[in-house]
Amino acid sequence: MNEKRHAFVISDRTGLTAEAMAHSLLSQFPKVDFQTRLVPFIDSLDKAKELVREIDVVAGETGMKPLVFVTLVDDAIRMIINQSESVVFDLFDTFIGPMERELGLESSHSVGKSHGVSDNKAYTSRIAAVHFAMQTDDGLETDHYNLSDLIVIGVSRCGKTPTSLYLSLHYGLFVSNYPLTENELLSKRLPEVLVQQREKVFGLTIDPQRLLQIRQERYKGDSYSSVQTCQQEVAQAENIFRTARIPYLNTTRMSVEEIGATIIHKAGLRRRIVV
């Protein structure tokens, strides 16, 4: 049996950064069955005191101190949390002191810079990027490709749409995606509409076995989701990528975050926004 342990992730804002850090740290202890609770928006002394009571109840009931991961800018709130019956890992304050000494400056102690709307222009261009990705999803409105930063291509259900939306949301890039259809795969050439945009094109591929699984979730029984079709389409697509010298990536064991970060890295693209 795995050991159970309670964990709290506490933030004065959304807690997204804290959650990602905590998740990454906790995953290093696979033998422990963590019961993790995210508690965002702890931005007042009263909320902090109430939370301390809840932490102490958990500590009392389980007889074990919960692990508490915090990103809190306000010293007074942090001090209250520190009084709880818990082991606090302060993701923020641990580094601010050393950074202040190194930079010879005091930190601003201001809350919520990380995910705030730093300027309206960035927000607007982010929304514009998301709308562009939707507008040019799945081969729609290819006449807008002159505005694209990137055109993701591949066979149906290899992950083009989530990748495009992710990159538009998180990097503010104008990302289109284009499905390689049966006739285009048979032609063995890069589709005509992409030739002029060659340098923006990035291919996605996937193991045929995994593609089969994904397609069968929704279209069981179609020839579309047969072993042969999946094998053939993937081979044909990779063949086009190689012949046309299109950079490409096998997404089989990757999350959308990893696919996105890898494409940015390999294609030498830069963020248009910082989120």
Add this chain to the structure above:
Amino acid sequence: MNEKRHAFVISDRTGLTAEAMAHSLLSQFPKVDFQTRLVPFIDSLDKAKELVREIDVVAGETGMKPLVFVTLVDDAIRMIINQSESVVFDLFDTFIGPMERELGLESSHSVGKSHGVSDNKAYTSRIAAVHFAMQTDDGLETDHYNLSDLIVIGVSRCGKTPTSLYLSLHYGLFVSNYPLTENELLSKRLPEVLVQQREKVFGLTIDPQRLLQIRQERYKGDSYSSVQTCQQEVAQAENIFRTARIPYLNTTRMSVEEIGATIIHKAGLRRRIVV
């Protein structure tokens, strides 16, 4: 003049967590003009050594040690980076030791659990969520609302689409969005198609002045983007939210992350996936 300083964010995987942490820490020093470089996928000793040379070049040219933020699981790679002419902030290792002592366990030292595809099922449901959000974007296919976890409503351009896509990508939730049109706003009632789904509905609102800005970016001159229309539509929408007792949120000064996290928090929803 602001002080310039170089910073590196180094990870053995995508670096997304490290980037978020570093961004949040660096933003506490607004007087410094940081030149930040993200270096993901440092997963071999050779890559680490090459990177150390680059860091040392920057240190030599600027006469100042770059700030280096790392999330590296492999001790050998970390030790190489530590030899560079830099100030290293180890976001991961700083906490792993104390956690090991508290838990009485050794950490697994395994790379890339945080953003990996932990299981295929989670990946598939995430893709399904994204496709559902697109399928039911902007009032499309309302007959699928029985499958929705959440239906975001509001006037045109208040942020419904980015919010829906964000929540589908990051929480794996089935999120639809529905625009309140002119006639529906005039009717002063929750649209008929939403009445049965009342408990899933969440409203977005926005300051009329900000809405005007956003609409004018694309539709300057239309009555759609006039001061009067924006003021009127926002007032009518908020009136419907209050009358129908729909929870709602003013998104004016919020990023998509904040809007998403706030809705999850207020609507009492839970993640379907951990990313």
